[in-house]
Amino acid sequence: MTAILQTQKLRVEYRSRDFRQGNKIALNGLDLEVHAGEVFGFLGPNGAGKTTTMNVLLGFVPPSSGGASLFGIDVRQPIARQRIGYLPELTYYYKFLTAEELLRFYAKIFGLTRAETDKRIAELLKLVELEHAAKRPIKSYSKGMQQRVGLAQSLINNPDLLILDEPTSGLDPLGRMKVREIIQRLKEQGKTVFFSSHELGEVEAICDRVAILDQGDLKAIGTVAEVSAGSANLEQAFLKIVGYQPSSAS
Amino acid sequence: MSKIFALAGVVIKELYRRKDFYVLFVLTALLTLGAGMVNFFHDDKIVRYVKDICLLLIWVSALVISVVTTARQIPAEREARTIFPLLAKPVSRAQVIVGKFLGCWLATGVALVVFYFFFAVVTGSKEHFWPWAAYLEAVWMHWVMLGVVIAMVLLGSIYFAAPSSTSTITIIVVGGILLLGTHLKIIALQQPEPMQFILTLGYFVMPHLEWYDLRDFVVYDMGLVPVRAVALATLYAAVWTGIFLVLAWLGFRRKNLTT
Numbered sequence: 001m002t003a004i005l006q007t008q009k010l011r012v013e014y015r016s017r018d019f020r021q022g023n024k025i026a027l028n029g030l031d032l033e034v035h036a037g038e039v040f041g042f043l044g045p046n047g048a049g050k051t052t053t054m055n056v057l058l059g060f061v062p063p064s065s066g067g068a069s070l071f072g073i074d075v076r077q078p079i080a081r082q083r084i085g086y087l088p089e090l091t092y093y094y095k096f097l098t099a100e101e102l103l104r105f106y107a108k109i110f111g112l113t114r115a116e117t118d119k120r121i122a123e124l125l126k127l128v129e130l131e132h133a134a135k136r137p138i139k140s141y142s143k144g145m146q147q148r149v150g151l152a153q154s155l156i157n158n159p160d161l162l163i164l165d166e167p168t169s170g171l172d173p174l175g176r177m178k179v180r181e182i183i184q185r186l187k188e189q190g191k192t193v194f195f196s197s198h199e200l201g202e203v204e205a206i207c208d209r210v211a212i213l214d215q216g217d218l219k220a221i222g223t224v225a226e227v228s229a230g231s232a233n234l235e236q237a238f239l240k241i242v243g244y245q246p247s248s249a250s
Numbered sequence: 251m252s253k254i255f256a257l258a259g260v261v262i263k264e265l266y267r268r269k270d271f272y273v274l275f276v277l278t279a280l281l282t283l284g285a286g287m288v289n290f291f292h293d294d295k296i297v298r299y300v301k302d303i304c305l306l307l308i309w310v311s312a313l314v315i316s317v318v319t320t321a322r323q324i325p326a327e328r329e330a331r332t333i334f335p336l337l338a339k340p341v342s343r344a345q346v347i348v349g350k351f352l353g354c355w356l357a358t359g360v361a362l363v364v365f366y367f368f369f370a371v372v373t374g375s376k377e378h379f380w381p382w383a384a385y386l387e388a389v390w391m392h393w394v395m396l397g398v399v400i401a402m403v404l405l406g407s408i409y410f411a412a413p414s415s416t417s418t419i420t421i422i423v424v425g426g427i428l429l430l431g432t433h434l435k436i437i438a439l440q441q442p443e444p445m446q447f448i449l450t451l452g453y454f455v456m457p458h459l460e461w462y463d464l465r466d467f468v469v470y471d472m473g474l475v476p477v478r479a480v481a482l483a484t485l486y487a488a489v490w491t492g493i494f495l496v497l498a499w500l501g502f503r504r505k506n507l508t509t
């Protein structure tokens with residue numbers, strides 16, 4: 001199978017502001033491969049290194065050592081991001097633009113033609129159910145609507161790989177269901193989805209494979225069944241892997 | 251180039267959807283109209299005072315618009331975190347810098363055209379004389395000078411987190427150059443060493459923004475500046491703009507945006 005997302009001995013160290021503490025290791029030699037067409041769940045407690053991995057993959061943070069590639073291209077090259085879509089954890093867009101203007105702006109960045117752009121914008125606004133608000137400034141949108149605009153912008157270039165950072169975070173149950181449906185639909189279309197989440201039930205339902213990260217180390221990787229083996233479900237397996245000790249009742 | 255124009259387009263949209271430009275334009279218009287309506291001492295040459303006041307207001311307003319608009323570009327992208335969805339696209343940090351520069355420069359150019367057109371209408375209605383070529387030359391030189399200022403502000407905004415710090419420092423530096431630039435060499439000659447050397451060095455290494463001030467040519471109808479001088483001044487400004495943009499890119503390229 002073709003690995004379209006790959007990290008090799010990826011290490012990221014941050015210099016601590018306090019010189020007495022030394023460097024903080026955010027990622028410690030991460031080896032990861034995500035194959036074409038799979039939905040890959042990237043799990044870990046807060047501070048495990050999930051966002052750092054995504055930051056390296058998106059070119060925001062340079063690796064201290066090791067490397068990462070998308071479609072075989074080093075992530076430090078902007079062209080590596082031509083075929084990906086990215087949805088950040090929280091929605092941050094130009095609030096003075098309308099959804100349509102925002103999508104048109106990102107389409108220009110990807111070099112889409114005018115005809116392609118018009119077609120794509122119409123499809124996406126329909127997909128995320130924002131046709132009625134397309135010409136309203138984003139600043140007037142609710143949180144759920146902003147997240148849906150985010151999802152639409154991540155799909156503007158019809159990406160082969162979608163990187164989603166906690167896509168359902170802060171959404172109501174309806175919004176979560178909507179995002180889950182969209183991920184399922186993308187999977188059916190043969191797209192690759194790499195996403196981080198704390199919603200383990202959701203991950204269990206839609207992911208082909210998962211990886212569990214803790215304190216910068218890769219603790220487990222495999223299919224949901226493989227990782228959950230010996231535990232009641234993925235949540236139990238996750239808690240065991242990250243070494244959670246339930247506090248005894250007093 | 252389409253990526254750079256797309257980035258510039260967003261900057262321009264932001265400017266005309268905010269109120270900064272309109273407030274400054276209305277203020278400039280009111281002050282100019284007020285000055286134009288008063289006929290001090292029944293002096294026929296009153297139009298020169300009106301021109302002088304109006305051009306000074308245009309220079310101050312254009313400087314404020316260009317500095318304030320540019321200073322917030324990169325910090326606002328970082329603060330609102332819009333930089334992340336943007337850089338997750340196939341766009342380089344160099345293109346972001348150039349796109350932001352172009353957007354601010356074009357937006358300032360539009361503001362300048364509006365200001366100077368208003369100036370031409372107000373003063374022309376008084377003296378029934380429209381030296382369009384001189385106005386065009388003044389607008390061009392002013393715009394080219396603001397290109398250097400915008401690139402300088404972009405550089406500052408990479409290193410200073412607060413747009414207000416970048417704006418204040420740039421306005422002081424630009425104001426200092428405009429007021430003292432021409433006189434610095436003369437002042438240097440009157441100083442003992444090593445001050446003389448330091449000031450002379452400063453004179454030769456600073457961008458001479460004061461060369462682009464053609465207000466006296468317009469106010470006193472001194473005719474046109476030779477095209478060759480304008481071309482050389484444009485080239486000089488392009489070099490300074492390039493230097494500031496390269497330095498801004500070098501800083502931005504290594505900037506950790508996640509902290």
